[in-house]
Amino acid sequence: MRMTLRQMQVFRAVCDSRSYSRAAEEMSLTQPAVSLQIRQLEELVGQPLFEYVGKKLYLTDAAEALLKASADIFGRLESLDMQLSDLQGSLQGQLNLAIESSAKYFVPHLFAAFRQQHPEVSLQLTVVNHAQAVRRLSVNRDDLLIMSQVPSELSLEFFPFLTNPIVAVAPPEHPLCQRDTLRLADLGAYPLLIRETGSGTRKACEEYAHQKRAHFAQTMEVGSSEAQVEGVLAGLGVALLPRHAVRQELALGVLRELPVEELPLQRSWCVVYGRGKRLSPVAAAFHSFIREERSAINALAARFAGSASALQ
Incomplete structure (x- = not known):
């Protein structure tokens, strides 16, 4: 099997991005060049490396094995x-x-x-x-x-x-900021901005809320902690965020850490x-x-x- 390191680099880029076009951009190649490299690899392997389901690109078992071997190489x-x-x-x-x-x-x-x-x-x-x-x-x-x-x-x-302390935050004018003490369940009356499925912070917060019997009926899903911060600043709701992620906003006073008795959640x-x-x-x-x-x-x-x- 006469694979080249360049072919393996292109293959790894496609695996990471799950996209031929994004891999081409990352590698400073054209998309046809990426497709050719992958096609040549598939001929050497004797099996397809990727398959499309709907519009998403998935790795085959052969690709998973090749990816593991390439990491070792x-x-x-x-x-x-x-x-x-x-x-x-x-x-x-x-x-x-x-x-x-x-x-x-x-x-x-x-x-x-x-x-x-x-x-x-x-x-x-x-x-x-x-x-x-x-x-x-x-x-x-x-x-x-x-x-x-x-x-x-x-x-x-x-x-x-x-430690990675997770805290509840809201803008200064939010009604919850007027309270001296809060329970986690008190936040359930307001919309909660949450991360996407697969986020570790979201998983930790959902497990903790379930443990504390806190229910959030209104949630808005966003794709990053930056989007959560901006959503809270815009008045869309409250959020549970790592204190690291909001240190500047807390220092400037544009966000407040809510005095929730069960927080911070220490990870x-x-x-x-x-x-x-x-x-x-x-x-x-x-x-x-x-x-x-x-x-x-x-x-x-x-x-x-x-x-x-x-x-x-």
């Missing part, structure tokens, strides 16, 4: 490059890091602190929701992944390193990878940094959560 090449750099006396290479979307507020600062120690390391950062994170873990797509709810059905190594950010996975030198160094640099992480916790809320 590229991972070995990157590890070799880093090892050669390490032999020259400096840590070099790229950290391929996937993060759940609400972690995007503090992870760049965390990586910046790490890069002060290793200035020749670069970052490829992919932002996903919880469902996408689980899928990427199952196919070993990234060096490391940062997520809140670690799936128990996969064999994983994980280390909790920072833990974890750095995760597959059990048995051999980490590249860069990934191993970043993982060690997270485990050992407690003062830097405590400083981030204080900045983004408003208090020293890192795990003890």
Whole structure:
């Protein structure tokens, strides 16, 4: 089987984007060129790699197997490059890091602190929701992944390193802001802005509301935490959001954290990878940094959560 690395790169781009046209844009190719590369790969494999159901592109079993193998191939090449750099006396290479979307507020600062120690390391950062994170873990797509709810059905190594407090917010003029104390159930009288299906924050909040017997009859689904924030600012309703995601709005006073007795809901950010996975030198160094640099992480916790809320 004479596959080329370029074919594998194009294939991985299609898998990530679930679109030939978006993969072409990402790879700076034309769509016919992407189609040709995939067609040639399918001839080598002897099976179709993708199929359309309605207007959505899905991976076949052959594509899933090829994606897993490609992750191993590229991972070995990157590890070799880093090892050669390490032999020259400096840590070099790229950290391929996937993060759940609400972690995007503090992870760049965390990586910046790490890069002060290793200035020749670069970052490829992919932002996903919880469902996408689980899928990427199952196919070993990234060096490391940062997520809140670690799936128990996969064999994983994980280390909790920072709390992710989820709070209720509303604009200052909202009637609930006039109350001194609230119960979670009190929010049910107002529309609640929620994330899309597959969001880890939404899953955590739904489970917690069910546990506390809080029912929300009116919900509006939006596709990002930024859209939730804007919706609350516009007066469309209230929202349950990571405090990290609204730190600026709370500091400016354009949003208020509601005094709900059962909140904040404390979740833990974890750095995760597959059990048995051999980490590249860069990934191993970043993982060690997270485990050992407690003062830097405590400083981030204080900045983004408003208090020293890192795990003890």
